[in-house]
Amino acid sequence: MAYPQVAFRNTTFTGKSILASRRNTVAGTTLKTQLDQFKQTGRYDCFELKWHPTYDDHSMWPVPKHLFWDSDLAKWIEGACYFLETQYDEEIDEAIQYLVQTMRSAQQEDGYLNLHYTVVEPKGRWSNLRDMHELYNCGHLIEAALAHRNYYKNDLLLEPMVKYVKLISNTFGPEDHKLHGYPGHPEIELALLRLYTETGNNDAYKLARYFIEERGNPTGQNGEMFYDWEARQRNDSPWKRSDAYKTAGAHWYNQSHAPLLEQPTIEGHAVRALYLLTAVADLLCIEEKGGIAMTRSAEWLATLHRLWDDMVDRKMSVTGGVGAIEQWEGFGLPYFLPQSTPEGGCYNETCASIAILFLAERLLHLDLDSRYADIMELCLYNNVLTAMSLSGRAFTYVNQLGSSSTHPSTREDWFWCACCPPNYSRLMGSIGGYLWDYDVTKATEGGEEACVNVHLYASATLTFPTPSGDTISLSQSSDFPWSGTISFTLAAPTDTPVTLRLRIPSWTNNTFVLDPSLPSSKSPTLQKGYLTLPPSYTSSHSSFTLSFPPSSFEPRWLVPHPYTSQNTVFLARGPLVYCAEDAFNDWETDHFRDVVVRPGSKIVEEERVWKGEGQDEEEKYIALRTRAWKRDLSGWQSGVGPVRQADSTTGESTTLELDNSREIVYIPYYLRANSGGQGHMRVGMIRG
Numbered sequence: 248m249a250y251p252q253v254a255f256r257n258t259t260f261t262g263k264s265i266l267a268s269r270r271n272t273v274a275g276t277t278l279k280t281q282l283d284q285f286k287q288t289g290r291y292d293c294f295e296l297k298w299h300p301t302y303d304d305h306s307m308w309p310v311p312k313h314l315f316w317d318s319d320l321a322k323w324i325e326g327a328c329y330f331l332e333t334q335y336d337e338e339i340d341e342a343i344q345y346l347v348q349t350m351r352s353a354q355q356e357d358g359y360l361n362l363h364y365t366v367v368e369p370k371g372r373w374s375n376l377r378d379m380h381e382l383y384n385c386g387h388l389i390e391a392a393l394a395h396r397n398y399y400k401n402d403l404l405l406e407p408m409v410k411y412v413k414l415i416s417n418t419f420g421p422e423d424h425k426l427h428g429y430p431g432h433p434e435i436e437l438a439l440l441r442l443y444t445e446t447g448n449n450d451a452y453k454l455a456r457y458f459i460e461e462r463g464n465p466t467g468q469n470g471e472m473f474y475d476w477e478a479r480q481r482n483d484s485p486w487k488r489s490d491a492y493k494t495a496g497a498h499w500y501n502q503s504h505a506p507l508l509e510q511p512t513i514e515g516h517a518v519r520a521l522y523l524l525t526a527v528a529d530l531l532c533i534e535e536k537g538g539i540a541m542t543r544s545a546e547w548l549a550t551l552h553r554l555w556d557d558m559v560d561r562k563m564s565v566t567g568g569v570g571a572i573e574q575w576e577g578f579g580l581p582y583f584l585p586q587s588t589p590e591g592g593c594y595n596e597t598c599a600s601i602a603i604l605f606l607a608e609r610l611l612h613l614d615l616d617s618r619y620a621d622i623m624e625l626c627l628y629n630n631v632l633t634a635m636s637l638s639g640r641a642f643t644y645v646n647q648l649g650s651s652s653t654h655p656s657t658r659e660d661w662f663w664c665a666c667c668p669p670n671y672s673r674l675m676g677s678i679g680g681y682l683w684d685y686d687v688t689k690a691t692e693g694g695e696e697a698c699v700n701v702h703l704y705a706s707a708t709l710t711f712p713t714p715s716g717d718t719i720s721l722s723q724s725s726d727f728p729w730s731g732t733i734s735f736t737l738a739a740p741t742d743t744p745v746t747l748r749l750r751i752p753s754w755t756n757n758t759f760v761l762d763p764s765l766p767s768s769k770s771p772t773l774q775k776g777y778l779t780l781p782p783s784y785t786s787s788h789s790s791f792t793l794s795f796p797p798s799s800f801e802p803r804w805l806v807p808h809p810y811t812s813q814n815t816v817f818l819a820r821g822p823l824v825y826c827a828e829d830a831f832n833d834w835e836t837d838h839f840r841d842v843v844v845r846p847g848s849k850i851v852e853e854e855r856v857w858k859g860e861g862q863d864e865e866e867k868y869i870a871l872r873t874r875a876w877k878r879d880l881s882g883w884q885s886g887v888g889p890v891r892q893a894d895s896t897t898g899e900s901t902t903l904e905l906d907n908s909r910e911i912v913y914i915p916y917y918l919r920a921n922s923g924g925q926g927h928m929r930v931g932m933i934r935g
């Protein structure tokens with residue numbers, strides 16, 4: 248097993264695909280767009296440690312606007328290093344080298360490295376772990392340092408980060424003289440475990456594990472919960488709380504209301520929860536691979552499954568978005584999944600779905616079950632891909648399912664809290680590592696044996712070495728996600744048995760054809776959603792085709808759980824969830840709130856080509872056309888009150904303009920807000 252942030256280097260994208268197209272856009276446009284934003288906003292040279300006017304802005308409390316600048320730069324460096332592997336760019340290279348040099352020079356003598364507590368509040372170090380993101384920023388810098396080392400083959404960024412980790416591990420830990428704290432925003436845990444896995448840094452492993460196991464200890468610091476103790480040291484009044492805390496002491500906001508093993512449900516800030524759980528999965532993966540064992544491993548695994556299930560079953564939108572509540576950017580009550588602001592909210596931060604990819608990928612190492620890969624695919628093709636414009640220059644942070652006049656479906660060039668855009672860049676830089684994973688082990692009868700688990704389909708080639716010096720490669724070529732014929736070619740030494748496991752997406756209803764077929768059975772059985780091709784098959788068929796029949800790509804209607812109390816239907820095709828927007832439906836002026844569709848109406852597919860201004864590449868997509876009706880709201884004039892008599896036959900409060908059906912055009916949700924219009928958009932329409 249290797250982290251996808253390392254293993255992506257074994258994958259080369261070939262041919263046309265959405266993923267390859269987005270990667271080209273990020274490499275050619277987005278990295279420089281984001282670099283320009285860094286230069287315009289003061290981030291780029293912030294580690295020169297001069298004062299910037301933004302530091303005087305106290306409009307956000309308790310989080311100042313520059314608090315995450317360290318992590319913005321770190322994520323960009325990480326993503327840029329991934330792309331430099333395949334596409335050298337002098338401007339990007341020079342920017343990375345400048346940033347690394349300023350970060351090195353900003354490090355304090357004892358190893359401390361943090362913008363805010365060096366320039367703005369130099370005496371405040373470690374005084375507010377709950378809110379101030381010191382350890383979060385450090386985590387992203389560690390990840391940047393690992394990516395930097397892998398590309399530049401030097402330790403110019405890793406060396407200061409190792410020194411910083413030493414300082415942190417001398418500050419926090421179980422020993423009496425150390426603080427018994429943990430980060431308010433988890434992230435450093437997964438970064439430390441990457442550092443340990445890639446370099447063997449034992450301090451990093453111990454620190455990550457301490458942060459995870461100590462989290463939520465009700466008596467951890469001098470008999471008090473750490474954040475309560477910490478607040479008293481700051482002389483905070485008991486009712487003083489950050490904006491994101493629903494009430495004073497609502498530590499579930501950052502998953503520290505109880506030890507993680509005792510938490511029955513996934514709560515609070517979604518990105519924090521998912522980064523934390525990813526690190527837990529990393530600890531179990533390390534143990535699984537024969538590394539350091541956890542105590543209570545079975546309970547940790549059960550915790551991962553329990554919280555994952557709570558998220559995907561009760562707290563996830565149809566697009567793979569999570570976090571319904573804007574106030575704490577996180578999970579709401581079970582089945583509270585509104586589509587838009589007037590309905591009660593819908594947040595679905597980009598970073599949260601990116602974090603689901605991190606967690607799902609780790610879970611697949613612990614338990615090869617396609618239900619994790621199905622969610623990974625759902626998040627990637629919908630809530631994640633929608634977060635960047637096709638031009639690569641505009642982004643979304645919040646990904647609602649329905650627009651409103653308060654929050655139209657639009658994009659921004661940048662955000663004061665800019666976590667999402669560089670997170671998107673680094674994910675796309677390493678996305679090849681999520682398509683598949685591989686392993687080479689010693690065979691029981693001597694020699695080596697290899698396996699490849701294929702999770703996502705595109706057009707790409709995986710190439711990896713074996714310990715004995717041979718090379719194995721597996722290519723897949725497809726038109727995914729538009730149609731489902733995937734051609735594979737395997738090249739492996741004749742004396743190395745290779746097992747392939749191919750994911751069968753749940754939305755195909757397990758309908759597939761393997762050609763040539765397996766000799767043993769006409770209908771091969773799946774193991775947890777994966778089709779296994781044993782060495783006896785792969786050694787005799789270097790080329791084969793997996794096909795999902797056209798019927799599995801037919802548009803289909805989806806409905807939400809009854810407890811959401813929504814009488815809505817969603818339209819999907821393959822892994823893609825669709826939406827309607829006014830750019831393609833110019834008759835709509837009220838965010839599709841008055842629009843009704845009827846499952847059973849004929850749906851016509853139409854292949855279209857998107858080519859944006861200044862774009863080199865054309866990109867095909869499939870639009871769906873069906874019928875829609877408008878509700879007659881004429882009986883709801885103002886001043887009459889909140890209710891009307893229901894129709895005695897239909898139980899409806901309104902009538903449909905039945906003589907006035909119209910065509911409604913749906914496009915993939917990831918394409919929204921690319922084609923003009925006034926920002927009217929909706930995924931789930933009322934079922935008529």
Ligand SMILES: [Zn+2]
Nearest residue numbers: 596598666667
């Ligand atoms: Zn974000």
